[in-house]
Amino acid sequence: MLMYFRGFLYNKYFRFWLKWLLRLLTRKCELQRVLEGSKAGARRTLSIEHSLESSKNKILRNAVHVEEAEVEKCVRDIMKEKKIEQKDTGFKTNLRICLLQISGYKKLYLNVEDLRKIPYDSDNEEHEDLLIELWNLLMPHGNLKARITKQWCDIGFQGDDPKTDFRGMGLLGLMNLVYFSKHYTDEARQILSHSNHPKLGYSYAIVGINLTEMAYSLLKNGALKSHLYNTVFGLPQMEHFHQFYCYLVYEFDKFWFEEEPESIMHFNHYREKFHEKIKGLLLDCNVILTLRDTKKP
Template sequence: MFVYLWGYLYRHFFRFWVKWILRQLTGKCELQRIRDGSKEGSQRTLKIEYSLECSKRKVLRNAVHVGEAEVEKCVIGIMKEKKINIQKDISFKKSLQVCLLQISGYKKLYLEVENLRKVPYDSDNEEHEKQLIQLWNLLMPHENLKARITKQWCDIGFQGDDPKTDFRGMGMLGLVNLVYFSKYYTGEARQILSRSNHPKLGYSYAIVGINLTEMAYSLLKSGALKSHLYNLVPGLPQMEHFHQFYCYLVYEFDKFWFEEEPESIMHFNCYREKFHEKVKGLLLDYNLVLTLQSTTKKP
């Protein structure tokens, strides 16, 4: 309660005077001080984002909502509003531009991921069917499907004879993630599929993969992936960067599952939540980038 009260008082009453005093002492505005006192990436961009959101000036508050095309114009407007002389502080414009690109790029990426999640799997859609068959061929190259609807799908961890029913929660996002991991980390995907068939510690590979898509999606939606993506991409994060984070989750969850040695698959939700908390804890480190390094990753 005390921490919340102090945070409220600081943001709405004391922050203005602290900023004013520091400006008089340093001759620089808060944005300039952040640029000078923090490293590129998550540490700087998160502070810039917070500073802009808390500003009493509309020009600065609106900066966190601009699109990619408006970033340069927005930076010029901020410099004018804060009376920053570009001739005396040449690097400020570039630094702020990178931060705003990361902020706007994160919001754009979330919308792209959300839109893909909302696309339901359609067995009448040729492209959807093509991706599903591609998933099978990548994971089971030496075994042909006997039919489109078959119990063979259970061999790669789907629940029944038609995988389309398993994509309801995450839509096409779940399938695209599974295909991405199998395509660009083929060796790891086949190894994890093999491990998932363990007689005692086994789990449903595809179902768990879709579940981990939901985890990646929820972390993106909550903003927890900001530190990771701001460190990873010096500009606009793309859908590929979301897929790569998903691949990290799949690889690390498999290790986590076997290290924990659950009594049975019936305890999956408990261990899933434990893994989720572990990842959220890692993402609190503003210097960390969570990626899966692989010798089999294709360019």
């Protein structure tokens, strides 16, 4: 209780007087100091986001909720409110990038959530085409004998019909699997081969869907902000979410074989251990977790 009270006093009084003193000394507002004092990326955008959310000014507080189309007007309104000259192009450009990243993150989450809520529909031709594409990418020399067949177990589904395995993550789980197999085909086939290890094997597709849930939860709780703010200086797109997923699949496979689990029955324990490892990496304001960067020589 005492710690909470001290934190409250700091936020309410100390921060106010510190900002007032710094403005008096530098003749610049907090937003100006942040934008001039740090390079583009997560550290800057997270600081701007915190400053706007903590402001007593309604215009500044609402800035973290603007949509892409409103960003330009929002920048002008903030500059007017803080009495910053409109000809200050550096401030204008940098604040615009921060607001695009902030609004883009929220929009990306909504887009990911929309895909997650779409159930796999075997009567939907597009859904079926994606599923067949996944098979063809992973098993180029193995023809499916039927749509419902035990062959699906060869790429790590649980039963004769993969549609039942997508219930948790919906179409998002399938799209992630296809994206990785399409853009990193050699790696996907190699990991599929690893998953068939006689002692350390695991269900490739099921684990892939499980990692979709991990990527989704990290996006939802804001843990992916540092990674995405460092990755794209503008609006994060679905492509960037897929790329992060690819990183998880690649790194989990390495992690699994390094840990040498006693059996697949211990999967949940090692999944959580891997999850904690990723969350730890994401605490670094300079973090970038993509397969492209991981594989650079």
